[in-house]
Amino acid sequence: METVDIESGQLAYILIALFAGSIGSVMLAGLLMLTNDHQLQAVSTYLTYLAGGTLLGAALLGMIPKATSMMDTSAAMMLVLAGILFFFVLEKFILWRSCRNKDCKRHMQAAVPMILIGDAFHNAIDGIVIAAAFMSSTELGIFVTISVIFHEIPQELGDFGILLKSGLTRKKALLYNILSGSTAIIAGLLAYYFMASMKSLIPYALAFSAASFLYIALADLIPEMHKKTSVKDSAIQILLILSGVFIIYCIIQTN
Ligand SMILES: [Zn+2]
Numbered sequence: 483m484e485t486v487d488i489e490s491g492q493l494a495y496i497l498i499a500l501f502a503g504s505i506g507s508v509m510l511a512g513l514l515m516l517t518n519d520h521q522l523q524a525v526s527t528y529l530t531y532l533a534g535g536t537l538l539g540a541a542l543l544g545m546i547p548k549a550t551s552m553m554d555t556s557a558a559m560m561l562v563l564a565g566i567l568f569f570f571v572l573e574k575f576i577l578w579r580s581c582r583n584k585d586c587k588r589h590m591q592a593a594v595p596m597i598l599i600g601d602a603f604h605n606a607i608d609g610i611v612i613a614a615a616f617m618s619s620t621e622l623g624i625f626v627t628i629s630v631i632f633h634e635i636p637q638e639l640g641d642f643g644i645l646l647k648s649g650l651t652r653k654k655a656l657l658y659n660i661l662s663g664s665t666a667i668i669a670g671l672l673a674y675y676f677m678a679s680m681k682s683l684i685p686y687a688l689a690f691s692a693a694s695f696l697y698i699a700l701a702d703l704i705p706e707m708h709k710k711t712s713v714k715d716s717a718i719q720i721l722l723i724l725s726g727v728f729i730i731y732c733i734i735q736t737n
Pocket residue numbers: 604605608630633634
């Protein structure tokens with residue numbers, strides 16, 4: 483009976499994390515949008531710098547070591563490699579990650595449905611990452627969720643900007659973003675039930691998820707950061723990336 487208790491507690495954690503990472507991020511981004519406060523929106527840019535660090539830390543200090551403790555190291559690394567290539571190809575086909583700056587060319591040219599579909603896909607993967615992380619350990623789940631929220635808020639904020647610019651009302655933009663965010667909850671729950679019945683899948687899901695985090699940080703967030711070249715911006719970026727890594731490092735050390 484005890485294992486049943488643990489499982490239901492785990493499911494509760496996963497549900498809370500999935501809601502926080504998807505709908506929660508959309509709501510927070512919506513609030514930021516409504517305030518129309520440029521300082522608050524600058525905070526959102528800083529969140530992407532922090533996310534660069536937490537994503538790298540979560541993947542390299544948490545998820546990959548955890549996966550290799552549960553499965554063969556070279557098989558785990560092969561999965562990470564396959565994951566990186568997979569996300570590269572995926573990005574070729576859909577608007578995998580859109581950018582945080584509102585006037586991004588790729589974003590302006592993309593049709594609204596493509597943005598929403600790309601987002602829905604991305605959020606579904608975030609959901610699977612959250613489920614896999616919580617199923618291997620609560621601490622891992624917590625910092626994976628933090629990493630998701632940090633990169634999702636600026637992402638959703640950027641999406642709001644595009645959707646409003648394309649003529650959608652605020653209500654519709656919010657509704658569409660919530661809908662594309664809810665794929666995280668559906669995919670996360672499906673992944674949970676799938677992995678609960680086949681526990682041996684968890685390290686595989688972790689290794690593959692780590693690739694998604696590495697890809698977002700290295701191929702998406704960091705290239706965006708390089709577009710800002712002033713000494714001040716660069717210093718803030720380095721400081722916040724290091725802070726992000728440090729947050730993850732501290733969570734791991736205290737456990
Ligand atoms: Zn995400």
